[in-house]
Amino acid sequence: MAGMALFRVSLTMNLGDLSGPLLFFGGPYSNLQATNALKNVADELGIPARNIICTGDVVAYCGQPNETVAALRDWGVHVVMGNCEESIGERLDDCGCGFEPGSACDLLSVTWYQFTHTRIDADHRTWMRALPRRIDFRYADKAVAVVHGSINAINEFVFASRSDTELRKQIAAAESDIVVGGHSGLPFSRRAEDKLWHNPGVIGMPANDGTQRGWYSLWNCQDGVINIEHRALDYDAHAASKAMQNAGLVNGYSDALLSGLWPSEDILPDAERVRRAAPIEPHSLMY
Numbered sequence: 001m002a003g004m005a006l007f008r009v010s011l012t013m014n015l016g017d018l019s020g021p022l023l024f025f026g027g028p029y030s031n032l033q034a035t036n037a038l039k040n041v042a043d044e045l046g047i048p049a050r051n052i053i054c055t056g057d058v059v060a061y062c063g064q065p066n067e068t069v070a071a072l073r074d075w076g077v078h079v080v081m082g083n084c085e086e087s088i089g090e091r092l093d094d095c096g097c098g099f100e101p102g103s104a105c106d107l108l109s110v111t112w113y114q115f116t117h118t119r120i121d122a123d124h125r126t127w128m129r130a131l132p133r134r135i136d137f138r139y140a141d142k143a144v145a146v147v148h149g150s151i152n153a154i155n156e157f158v159f160a161s162r163s164d165t166e167l168r169k170q171i172a173a174a175e176s177d178i179v180v181g182g183h184s185g186l187p188f189s190r191r192a193e194d195k196l197w198h199n200p201g202v203i204g205m206p207a208n209d210g211t212q213r214g215w216y217s218l219w220n221c222q223d224g225v226i227n228i229e230h231r232a233l234d235y236d237a238h239a240a241s242k243a244m245q246n247a248g249l250v251n252g253y254s255d256a257l258l259s260g261l262w263p264s265e266d267i268l269p270d271a272e273r274v275r276r277a278a279p280i281e282p283h284s285l286m287y
Contacts, residue, residue: 013078015050015137022139023047024146025216025233026055026182027082028072029204030062030116031257032243034214035071037235038203045218049076053135055182055200056082056148058128060095062204062240062257063247065116069124081131082148082182083155087113088120089128098155098183104264112249136176140221142287145176149183158197160188161271167192178287185262186272187215187230189285196287203233205253206260208268210277212237213260229284 023042028035042052058072058079059065072079079085083096095113099106120128133154135146150156151173158170158181167190171179178196186208187201201207201215214233219226237257244254252263265273 011132012134012136013132015078015135017138018051019139019221020051021045021047022219023052023216024055024180024198024200024219025052025203025214026148026200027057027060027185027202027204028054028068029057029060029202030065030068031204031214031240032062032064032067032071033237033240034203034233034235035068038214038216038233039071039075041216041233050078052077053146053180054079055146055180056080056131057084057182057202057204058082059088059116059120060084060204061112061244061249061253063115063244063249066119066121066124069120069127073124073127078135079131080135080146080148080182081128081133081154084116085128085131086154088117089125089131091117091125096155098149098153098157098267100266103266105266108252108263111251112253115247115249139219140224140226142177142226143175144178144180145174146180147174148181150181151179155183157184157267158199159184159186159269159272160190160199161269162190162197164190164192167197168195171195171197184267187217187280189228189230191287198228201230203235205256205262206237207280208260208262208265208276209280210260211279212258215280226287227284228287229282230280231282232280
């Protein structure tokens with residue numbers, strides 16, 4: 001098994017040159033309602049699955065892990081391996097999220113991880129183990145790398161408050177113009193000199209902004225310029241919370257689906273923590 005894991009560390013999928021609108025999202029988090037809602041958005045926009053990329057953590061906090069994986073696989077979008085796919089696929093003892101041992105996030109993860117662990121079909125585990133750690137492509141003559149956490153680690157949290165120097169080093173290590181990352185749960189785009197770090201956000205949990213919305217991004221290109229839109233996703237959060245309750249997952253995360261506030265902010269730097277409950281507005285930038 002160790003040899004197999006070593007192989008997957010270097011596994012990269014190259015999509016070649018992409019054109020037309022692109023859609024990015026992260027963290028379905030076993031939230032079937034949010035996943036189906038985003039698929040409906042993509043269908044309405046006419047974006048084919050080949051132009052859609054998920055930054056990983058298909059399963060996590062919510063109540064329908066098996067159904068969410070099945071829906072995503074049936075949809076046919078590209079998926080980068082998240083730490084949750086790595087852990088569930090390899091049958092590891094914990095989620096590998098990178099939480100500080102003994103922290104609230106770490107303690108809360110025990111219940112949802114064990115719940116997820118016991119409900120994933122063997123075929124879904126095989127699919128998880130085969131996911132790429134990185135997806136590369138070119139868009140508007142820019143080199144783009146998609147990872148789950150950072151270039152260095154699948155479970156490293158990268159937030160908007162990272163310094164330009166740190167982001168520039170990460171992007172240089174990727175040998176790309178743009179890095180698309182996930183894992184942190186918060187949407188943002190940050191220029192680092194002439195490069196860009198982009199996180200489309202997640203759909204399965206709110207962004208700690210006091211609303212029930214998830215987040216995704218839509219890219220379009222015109223005359224060599226990329227327009228990146230951070231878009232909010234409305235979906236039936238009450239149904240998702242009810243599915244958690246029916247599964248016995250009555251905890252801070254089932255409440256968070258409705259309140260829009262995380263049960264713990266252990267992972268957040270001070271710059272992100274002070275923005276708790278401040279609604280994020282859809283926004284865009286040109287690159």
